[in-house]
Amino acid sequence: MTRKHRRLVVVLACMAGLGSAAALTLNAFSDNMVFFMTPADLAEKNPPPGQTIRLGGMVEKGSVHRVVLDGEPTATFKVTDGKSDVSVAYTGILPDLFREGQGVVAMGSLLPDHSFHAQEVLAKHDETYMPKDVADALKKRGYWKHAPQPATKTAAGS
Amino acid sequence: MIPELGNFALALACCLALAQAVVGIWGAHRRDIRLMAATPGLAVGQFLALAVSAGALVWAAVHDDFSVANIAENSAIAKPLMYKISGTWGNHEGSILLWGLILSICGAAVSIAGKNLPSALRARVLGVLGGTSCGFLLFALTTSNPFLRIWPPPADGQGMNPLLQDPGLAFHPPILYTGYVGFAVPFAFAVAALIEGRIDAAWGRWVRPWALTSWAFLTCGIALGSWWAYYELGWGGYWFWDPVENASLMPWLTGTALVHSAIVVEKRESLKIWTVLLAIGTFSLSLSGTFLVRSGILNSVHSFANDPARGIFILALLALVIGGSLLLFALRAPRLASGGIFAPISREGALVLNNILLCSICAVVVVGTMYPPFADLLLGQKISVGAPFFNATVLPLAIPLFAAMAVGPLLPWKRARLLPVIQHAWWAALAAVVVSGFCTIGMKVLPALAFGAATWIILGSFAEVVERTLLFRTPVASSFRRARGLPIAVLGAAIAHAGMGVTLAGLAGAALDSQKIVSAKVGDSFTSGGYQWTLMKLEDADGPNYTARVATVYVKKDGVPLGLMYPSRRNFTLQHQTTSDVAISTNLLRDLYVVLGEERDGQAVLRFHVNVLAPWIWIGAFIMAAGGAISLSDRRLRVGAPSRARSTTEVTA
Numbered sequence: 001m002t003r004k005h006r007r008l009v010v011v012l013a014c015m016a017g018l019g020s021a022a023a024l025t026l027n028a029f030s031d032n033m034v035f036f037m038t039p040a041d042l043a044e045k046n047p048p049p050g051q052t053i054r055l056g057g058m059v060e061k062g063s064v065h066r067v068v069l070d071g072e073p074t075a076t077f078k079v080t081d082g083k084s085d086v087s088v089a090y091t092g093i094l095p096d097l098f099r100e101g102q103g104v105v106a107m108g109s110l111l112p113d114h115s116f117h118a119q120e121v122l123a124k125h126d127e128t129y130m131p132k133d134v135a136d137a138l139k140k141r142g143y144w145k146h147a148p149q150p151a152t153k154t155a156a157g158s
Numbered sequence: 159m160i161p162e163l164g165n166f167a168l169a170l171a172c173c174l175a176l177a178q179a180v181v182g183i184w185g186a187h188r189r190d191i192r193l194m195a196a197t198p199g200l201a202v203g204q205f206l207a208l209a210v211s212a213g214a215l216v217w218a219a220v221h222d223d224f225s226v227a228n229i230a231e232n233s234a235i236a237k238p239l240m241y242k243i244s245g246t247w248g249n250h251e252g253s254i255l256l257w258g259l260i261l262s263i264c265g266a267a268v269s270i271a272g273k274n275l276p277s278a279l280r281a282r283v284l285g286v287l288g289g290t291s292c293g294f295l296l297f298a299l300t301t302s303n304p305f306l307r308i309w310p311p312p313a314d315g316q317g318m319n320p321l322l323q324d325p326g327l328a329f330h331p332p333i334l335y336t337g338y339v340g341f342a343v344p345f346a347f348a349v350a351a352l353i354e355g356r357i358d359a360a361w362g363r364w365v366r367p368w369a370l371t372s373w374a375f376l377t378c379g380i381a382l383g384s385w386w387a388y389y390e391l392g393w394g395g396y397w398f399w400d401p402v403e404n405a406s407l408m409p410w411l412t413g414t415a416l417v418h419s420a421i422v423v424e425k426r427e428s429l430k431i432w433t434v435l436l437a438i439g440t441f442s443l444s445l446s447g448t449f450l451v452r453s454g455i456l457n458s459v460h461s462f463a464n465d466p467a468r469g470i471f472i473l474a475l476l477a478l479v480i481g482g483s484l485l486l487f488a489l490r491a492p493r494l495a496s497g498g499i500f501a502p503i504s505r506e507g508a509l510v511l512n513n514i515l516l517c518s519i520c521a522v523v524v525v526g527t528m529y530p531p532f533a534d535l536l537l538g539q540k541i542s543v544g545a546p547f548f549n550a551t552v553l554p555l556a557i558p559l560f561a562a563m564a565v566g567p568l569l570p571w572k573r574a575r576l577l578p579v580i581q582h583a584w585w586a587a588l589a590a591v592v593v594s595g596f597c598t599i600g601m602k603v604l605p606a607l608a609f610g611a612a613t614w615i616i617l618g619s620f621a622e623v624v625e626r627t628l629l630f631r632t633p634v635a636s637s638f639r640r641a642r643g644l645p646i647a648v649l650g651a652a653i654a655h656a657g658m659g660v661t662l663a664g665l666a667g668a669a670l671d672s673q674k675i676v677s678a679k680v681g682d683s684f685t686s687g688g689y690q691w692t693l694m695k696l697e698d699a700d701g702p703n704y705t706a707r708v709a710t711v712y713v714k715k716d717g718v719p720l721g722l723m724y725p726s727r728r729n730f731t732l733q734h735q736t737t738s739d740v741a742i743s744t745n746l747l748r749d750l751y752v753v754l755g756e757e758r759d760g761q762a763v764l765r766f767h768v769n770v771l772a773p774w775i776w777i778g779a780f781i782m783a784a785g786g787a788i789s790l791s792d793r794r795l796r797v798g799a800p801s802r803a804r805s806t807t808e809v810t811a
Contacts, residue, residue: 009502010510017514017555021522024551029529032547036540054542066758073677073755073763092675093392093755093763096727096736107544 039084055106057081090118164214165305171207172295175288182285186278194281198269205266208259215246225311228304234317236703244328245318251304260339261291282350301468320730320737326386337376338444343368345441348434352490357430362423373413374786381779392738392753394767399548404527405447411520412440415513431491442480501573508566515559522551560611564618586617605669615659619652647792654785661778667771677761687768690714704728709754725754
């Protein structure tokens with residue numbers, strides 16, 4: 001095997017490796033890209049049920065209820081951006097910083113009855129912190145009540 | 159006074175680092191023996207100054223000096239002593255100081271351990287390290303000085319994020335940072351070699367121990383971080399494909415590739431240019447990982463608070479270090495002639511395959527991590543990719559890697575045939591097939607394959623040891639004699655590979671996990687995952703700086719009592735923050751994992767998990783790191799580099 005042959009084999013192997021990586025990435029992107037939406041976006045774009053979405057907004061005051069569904073404790077609440085609202089059901093332990101009237105991001109999908117089934121609910125560790133996507137979206141909708149407080153230096157670690 | 163001393167020492171260290179860079183690179187360029195001989199002293203001086211500086215910050219934290227802004231913001235009188243100390247590196251300013259300190263330790267270590275290096279190479283390596291260090295110390299001094307004072311000092315500090323008040327996280331940053339920063343040494347060697355325009359087998363032999371040490375630390379650091387997420391965050395998971403986690407995974411992947419490709423440079427003088435590029439790439443990923451996250455481009459659950467002014471400084475610094483080294487690479491790399499020819503099926507070929515696959519995985523992780531923030535920045539699209547993306551892309555690339563892992567070390571150098579090698583490892587392949595087949599009975603295809611791959615890797619890793627010692631084919635005493643003659647590096651590699659197999663088995667075990675969420679009154683019993691869980695008590699308890707609500711859960715399996723578990727929720731009064739404290743009971747084959755949620759009307763939400771083989775994930779990682787450490791103790795790496803007689807000119811100089 002000459003130097004030229006060897007080089008050819010190595011280059012081909014590299015291309016095969018990176019090519020399959022690129023193909024996998026593009027393929028996975030089209031399937032697994034998760035869009036961030038506010039309740040108003042949901043109403044406008046009307047995504048198909050079952051598509052994974054990150055829903056962001058404020059938890060409407062007085063909308064949080066806890067029920068037991070199929071023997072599992074489930075929380076229901078409304079997420080609003082001032083224009084529209086969506087009712088969300090989540091089975092599990094709500095994050096420690098989940099509060100009424102505060103920002104929240106719920107990951108899940110729409111059910112056929114236009115309610116939102118969340119698999120994951122995120123509220124950040126830092127209680128002055130408003131998830132950035134939510135803050136931006138709410139500002140755009142003109143529903144920004146709290147002054148954007150710079151987060152104090154508490155969250156850390158890597 | 160002490161904080162001012164720390165500030166002064168920090169500034170002094172920055173000056174010494176600049177001097178180290180100028181004297182090292184200029185001295186080596188001019189071949190000035192006196193200048194070159196001065197660099198190790200400067201490196202050690204820089205280390206001592208930074209040690210004083212870090213010591214001063216710890217002193218201020220321990221003595222509750224709240225006139226120092228950093229201490230006031232992150233510490234409090236009631237905080238336990240251990241977290242006062244660990245808190246100094248748990249925040250942005252302190253972590254940059256720790257970063258600089260570890261970089262200076264690397265510099266000092268090269269000065270002391272590198273006596274055998276040619277003096278020009280050593281001066282250049284130290285020069286590059288000094289230049290990098292200077293940039294980051296300047297960053298610390300101008301934008302993130304931990305010693306800034308505030309007036310009037312508050313009576314008590316604001317305290318630390320309760321999630322970080324944990325022994326695992328106290329030791330996680332120093333270990334992880336040692337891994338990140340350690341790759342600065344291979345980087346400096348690579349840049350020095352580019353400046354010099356020469357790479358030989360000895361270069362590979364000098365670089366490999368540094369790369370291996372950093373790799374072992376990074377492995378431990380990642381494992382500790384994921385273990386912390388597992389027991390502290392209380393979500394039952396251990397890896398979320400979160401940007402901060404990916405930031406540590408990317409240099410780990412290329413670092414693993416570097417550790418392997420350096421073997422080829424050392425043994426066969428081949429793949430030189432590629433190894434240099436990997437060394438540069440690994441450190442660049444370490445830098446981007448630590449600092450892109452800090453600058454707020456990548457936001458995640460773990461990250462520090464953000465500050466755009468810092469971001470611009472850091473981006474400029476990253477552009478300078480990464481761009482500069484890549485430019486140098488582009489200019490100089492063609493000069494580095496490559497040696498030894500090899501066939502595609504050979505040890506070299508297997509190591510090339512390892513490199514291609516690891517770098518492809520890394521490329522996928524880079525895209526998945528970087529695309530969302532850049533799409534937001536450039537296109538205004540708010541998207542994210544989560545675990546499904548990474549699972550769909552990383553797994554298909556990892557499978558051939560796992561398959562090749564066990565065979566690679568069995569192949570001879572230069573050219574080989576696959577068939578005899580497979581014949582040597584037939585028993586491992588057979589066992590893997592049997593395990594896979596057995597697992598398909600109760601499981602899906604993927605976990606069954608993963609268990610098979612884990613078996614294949616663990617057994618296959620030792621195939622070379624078995625082969626070389628003729629185990630089971632000669633009397634035990636003769637095998638033992640052969641085993642003692644085995645190079646330690648072979649044993650280290652086998653152990654590290656087996657560790658990967660153990661981790662893989664632990665990850666595959668997740669397919670057998672079960673969990674259940676319930677709303678429980680005291681006295682209620684539930685069945686989940688084959689275990690009976692009873693809530694016995696709910697009561698209040700006090701901690702040093704928190705109050706807690708503790709549940710007592712009694713666990714039985716088939717009527718056999720397994721003991722009591724105490725999950726709790728802690729309320730940190732100073733920060734008005736609540737954290738869940740998970741109760742874990744392990745027998746190393748499975749974890750019982752209980753989380754206490756919120757409580758209302760006498761009903762508490764409880765989550766029961768049974769995590770099969772979960773501890774193996776971290777045990778495997780520590781086995782990998784141990785394998786690296788064992789390899790490191792190989793005589794070849796310690797004394798293999800030819801030691802130079804001290805030149806007479808140096809003595810007179």
